Amino acid sequence: MARTLKLVSGVEPAMVWHADTALPAGTDLVVVPGGFSYGDYLRCGAIAARAPIMDAVRAFAAKGGLVLGVCNGFQILCESGLLPGVLMRNQQLKFICRDVYLRVERSDTPFTRGYNAGQVIRVPVAHGEGNYIADGETIARLEGEGRVLFRYSSPDGLVDPDWNHNGAINAIAGIVNGQGNVLGMMPHPENHVEAVIGCTDGRGLFAGLSDHFDKAA
Amino acid sequence: MAIAKDTLLRNEPRITPELVAEHGLKPDEYQRILDLIGREPTLTELGIFSAMWNEHCSYKSSKVHLRGLPTEAPWVIQGPGENAGVIDIGDGLAVVFKMESHNHPSFIEPYQGATTGVGGILRDVFTMGARPIACLNAISFGDPKHPKTRHLVSGVVAGIGGYGNSFGVPTVGGQTRFHTRYDGNNLVNAMAVGLARTDSIFYAAASGVGMPIVYLGSKTGRDGIHGASMASAEFGEDSEEKRPTVQVGDPFAEKLLLEACLEIMRKDCVIAIQDMGAAGLTCSAVEMGAKGDLGVTLDLDKVPTRETGMSAYEMMLSESQERMLMVLRPEKEQEAEDIFRKWGLDFAIVGETTPTKRFIVRHGGDVMADLPIKELGDEAPVYNRPFVESPKLPVIHAGDVTHPMSMADALERLIGSPDLCSKRWVWEQYDHIIGGNTVQRPGGDAGVVRIEDGPKGLAMTADVTPRYCEADPFEGGKQAVAEAYRNLCAVGALPLAITDNLNFGNPEKPEIMGQFVGCVRGIAAACKALDFPVVSGNVSLYNETNGRAILPTPTIGGVGLLNDFMKSMSSGFKDSGDTILLIGENPGWLGQSLYLREICGREEGAPPPVDLEHEKRHGAFVRRLILDSQVTAVHDISDGGLLVALAEMALASGLGATLDAAPAAVPAQAFWFGEDQARYVVTAKAADAEKVLAKATAAGIPARTLGTVGGKAIAVKGEKAVPLATLNAAFEGWLPAYMAGKA
Numbered sequence: 001m002a003r004t005l006k007l008v009s010g011v012e013p014a015m016v017w018h019a020d021t022a023l024p025a026g027t028d029l030v031v032v033p034g035g036f037s038y039g040d041y042l043r044c045g046a047i048a049a050r051a052p053i054m055d056a057v058r059a060f061a062a063k064g065g066l067v068l069g070v071c072n073g074f075q076i077l078c079e080s081g082l083l084p085g086v087l088m089r090n091q092q093l094k095f096i097c098r099d100v101y102l103r104v105e106r107s108d109t110p111f112t113r114g115y116n117a118g119q120v121i122r123v124p125v126a127h128g129e130g131n132y133i134a135d136g137e138t139i140a141r142l143e144g145e146g147r148v149l150f151r152y153s154s155p156d157g158l159v160d161p162d163w164n165h166n167g168a169i170n171a172i173a174g175i176v177n178g179q180g181n182v183l184g185m186m187p188h189p190e191n192h193v194e195a196v197i198g199c200t201d202g203r204g205l206f207a208g209l210s211d212h213f214d215k216a217a
Numbered sequence: 218m219a220i221a222k223d224t225l226l227r228n229e230p231r232i233t234p235e236l237v238a239e240h241g242l243k244p245d246e247y248q249r250i251l252d253l254i255g256r257e258p259t260l261t262e263l264g265i266f267s268a269m270w271n272e273h274c275s276y277k278s279s280k281v282h283l284r285g286l287p288t289e290a291p292w293v294i295q296g297p298g299e300n301a302g303v304i305d306i307g308d309g310l311a312v313v314f315k316m317e318s319h320n321h322p323s324f325i326e327p328y329q330g331a332t333t334g335v336g337g338i339l340r341d342v343f344t345m346g347a348r349p350i351a352c353l354n355a356i357s358f359g360d361p362k363h364p365k366t367r368h369l370v371s372g373v374v375a376g377i378g379g380y381g382n383s384f385g386v387p388t389v390g391g392q393t394r395f396h397t398r399y400d401g402n403n404l405v406n407a408m409a410v411g412l413a414r415t416d417s418i419f420y421a422a423a424s425g426v427g428m429p430i431v432y433l434g435s436k437t438g439r440d441g442i443h444g445a446s447m448a449s450a451e452f453g454e455d456s457e458e459k460r461p462t463v464q465v466g467d468p469f470a471e472k473l474l475l476e477a478c479l480e481i482m483r484k485d486c487v488i489a490i491q492d493m494g495a496a497g498l499t500c501s502a503v504e505m506g507a508k509g510d511l512g513v514t515l516d517l518d519k520v521p522t523r524e525t526g527m528s529a530y531e532m533m534l535s536e537s538q539e540r541m542l543m544v545l546r547p548e549k550e551q552e553a554e555d556i557f558r559k560w561g562l563d564f565a566i567v568g569e570t571t572p573t574k575r576f577i578v579r580h581g582g583d584v585m586a587d588l589p590i591k592e593l594g595d596e597a598p599v600y601n602r603p604f605v606e607s608p609k610l611p612v613i614h615a616g617d618v619t620h621p622m623s624m625a626d627a628l629e630r631l632i633g634s635p636d637l638c639s640k641r642w643v644w645e646q647y648d649h650i651i652g653g654n655t656v657q658r659p660g661g662d663a664g665v666v667r668i669e670d671g672p673k674g675l676a677m678t679a680d681v682t683p684r685y686c687e688a689d690p691f692e693g694g695k696q697a698v699a700e701a702y703r704n705l706c707a708v709g710a711l712p713l714a715i716t717d718n719l720n721f722g723n724p725e726k727p728e729i730m731g732q733f734v735g736c737v738r739g740i741a742a743a744c745k746a747l748d749f750p751v752v753s754g755n756v757s758l759y760n761e762t763n764g765r766a767i768l769p770t771p772t773i774g775g776v777g778l779l780n781d782f783m784k785s786m787s788s789g790f791k792d793s794g795d796t797i798l799l800i801g802e803n804p805g806w807l808g809q810s811l812y813l814r815e816i817c818g819r820e821e822g823a824p825p826p827v828d829l830e831h832e833k834r835h836g837a838f839v840r841r842l843i844l845d846s847q848v849t850a851v852h853d854i855s856d857g858g859l860l861v862a863l864a865e866m867a868l869a870s871g872l873g874a875t876l877d878a879a880p881a882a883v884p885a886q887a888f889w890f891g892e893d894q895a896r897y898v899v900t901a902k903a904a905d906a907e908k909v910l911a912k913a914t915a916a917g918i919p920a921r922t923l924g925t926v927g928g929k930a931i932a933v934k935g936e937k938a939v940p941l942a943t944l945n946a947a948f949e950g951w952l953p954a955y956m957a958g959k960a
Contacts, residue, residue, distance in 0.1 A: 036385070041469070
């Protein structure tokens with residue numbers, strides 16, 4: 001993730017220790033990357049969500065700062081209350097690492113401005129608990145407010161159970177919070193930013209963010 | 218200073234012959250102990266001897282034969298004898314790698330057994346100062362019809378993934394096979410590959426007297442006691458009662474241990490380091506002292522424990538995971554401790570080095586063991602066990618084989634057979650992309666990983682053909698090395714070195730020992746001929762259940778270098794119209810082929826002979842073609858033969874092939890399904906094909922045109938075409954269906 005941020009934006013990201021209590025001054029974007037925080041022996045992300053630094057992340061998000069959580073990062077954002085819902089065990093009860101197709105639902109967000117609405121991208125997933133679920137009311141609100149940014153789909157953009165590897169409700173792969181400044185997603189766009197390592201379909205997310213900050217500056 | 222007998226703890230049980238036997242020591246081995254120390258050992262000492270002198274730790278049956286393996290080359294920095302082998306790949310970088318078995322634990326408790334196998338091999342690699350960049354796994358299971366097989370596959374695969382995924386290292390390759398001879402004794406051979414700086418490799422040898430010995434990592438519990446002894450015995454009906462000997466893995470603790478170790482190594486705090494693997498504290502402390510010509514005194518009251526009331530015996534034999542022993546620079550002790558505390562790990566000074574060359578263990582004010590440290594390792598029994606060479610099997614002539622079905626039906630059946638079908642179900646449970654450096658994912662000839670930001674890349678593979686090893690150990694040993702070599706050449710990498718993981722039955726049986734000796738000699742011959750030295754390895758014997766041995770399985774883990782990872786070659790067809798060429802001779806060897814076994818129901822005959830000179834020349838030729846960008850796809854031909862290789866290339870791309878008929882001189886089935894060695898399929902742009910053939914002729918290498926890429930079927934002239942959709946259904950179908958209980 002750090003390498004991708006540098007590769008696409010040209011800016012070296014600062015690493016923040018879990019036990020720290022403040023983000024570096026001038027932070028534009030907080031990225032909570034993938035991994036197995038604390039081994040994920042409890043509910044995935046449950047312990048990391050309570051790490052000292054997360055108070056600063058919550059405060060940063062409350063002020064409108066952009067936060068991106070990928071894979072375990074998405075789980076941590078859900079557990080920390082920054083995003084609704086929860087990631088359950090994959091429907092097949094197995095860890096799955098493979099390339100999947102995502103339909104980009106909107107292009108008018110800082111996270112997806114590098115894509116066109118309806119565009120299909122190929123990015124890898126690598127998780128055992130990516131099966132997104134929330135209560136019916138929350139799902140209705142997410143859908144009604146257009147907060148689902150990525151959905152698992154066929155290469156042609158059709159949402160179909162055969163192309164929803166983890167069984168997530170409504171094939172949800174990534175959502176934003178009500179203010180639209182916190183994105184959580186299970187797939188790994190950061191691992192598809194070079195043609196020789198898979199493909200470059202993930203690059204748009206980071207290029208779009210970079211563009212967003214350039215325009216804002 | 219030796220301690221008088223009467224100061225040793227006296228309320229321990231007397232050592233009886235039963236107790237000796239329970240520790241896996243033979244009466245003559247016990248006599249050796251008595252002769253060595255001149256008195257009856259304490260129970261703790263008996264435990265220490267049993268840990269040091271079991272087959273797993275002492276290599277007592279294999280040592281004399283392993284000496285015949287070539288271990289040197291200009292690029293070898295460290296050969297066998299350390300935690301892992303080290304080779305130089307230029308630019309100040311070194312690759313550190315090793316493969317190790319975790320067979321017995323994985324049968325008793327598949328998830329934890331496999332998990333701790335991965336954890337152990339990762340620790341071996343980062344103990345040397347390397348950051349792990351990839352893992353591979355070669356796993357063998359019993360007959361799919363055996364009632365336990367499904368459970369074992371499920372647990373082992375989940376366990377391998379469970380550790381590697383969480384630790385954060387991509388698993389990029391390996392092998393999965395099924396054979397009834399692994400019923401009751403499945404194999405898990407885990408390989409880890411790491412990257413280090415050539416000027417900061419760390420070793421086990423302690424130096425300096427009075428240096429503090431530091432215990433790092435997780436706490437010590439009662440798990441895994443006698444794990445190494447268990448791994449040195451045959452299985453019987455009671456094997457499932459041995460669950461308490463299996464350790465429990467904690468990949469998160471290992472990840473912390475990795476980061477903490479690499480950090481204190483960067484800060485130059487470390488003099489010597491040894492991970493606690495088999496036989497835990499005993500093996501690691503003895504090794505550090507013995508290698509440094511020093512004594513070691515341990516104070517077990519200082520050892521961080523998970524539970525109260527642990528005896529010295531239990532602490533010395535615990536195989537709790539994620540632990541390290543180090544000798545630190547005294548002036549850096551505080552800095553090192555701060556780093557470990559930062560990562561939330563235990564840090565305790567548990568002993569010191571002494572000039573006495575004695576291994577002294579204190580606990581609760583008593584001396585529990587006082588033994589000569591060098592002799593614990595050096596005086597371990599060494600056996601030159603009697604062996605008989607495996608009888609040569611008759612060569613099966615292609616003309617004598619009757620063929621029960623059409624070529625098309627045979628291809629469909631083979632590609633969907635347990636050994637040849639897609640192992641996607643397995644490797645999709647392994648994170649093979651983490652780190653963002655995986656250039657070639659599992660499913661091809663070799664995994665390829667970019668080194669840092671490039672341009673170099675590392676190719677790696679794990680391979681062996683056990684049925685060849687059983688039929689002819691010498692040729693089978695050669696073939697395992699040659700196949701690893703070919704896998705690396707096929708992706709364009711220069712093969713550099715191997716690690717070997719030798720899995721065999723009970724060495725006390727002369728015919729099993731004969732298999733071992735034959736295979737090791739074959740490996741040695743191939744390594745010499747191919748400039749492909751052995752830099753690390755592991756021997757796993759006594760792989761028998763109720764007296765029946767596994768197939769001899771010397772797994773070879775090979776590592777090769779690509780100067781430019783962008784030039785790595787893959788096996789899938791690239792474009793319609795490309796010409797398909799065969800490199801190598803194709804006389805049609807059916808003995809021990811999967812065609813003979815799966816289609817004709819005959820597991821017979823001599824295996825294909827391996828001409829090492831051909832392997833070397835054909836490999837170099839293929840690497841040259843890749844480097845010169847004259848080929849568009851390359852695949853090595855192995856299990857299943859030529860037509861299976863072509864089908865795999867088609868399935869990897871979705872493009873079919875139109876193929877000429879087999880030449881009249883060779884029976885068609887032998888031409889398409891024979892398993893002759895030193896062969897590759899390559900494809901070239903139609904305009905380049907003649908150049909490739911001319912180049913082959915000039916180099917004196919057999920090459921011929923087979924056909925053209927294109928269409929949606931494998932279509933051999935004169936035979937029924939097999940649609941790719943049909944092949945794909947068979948290829949991808951079997952394993953998921955089997956695991957779901959539907960096949």
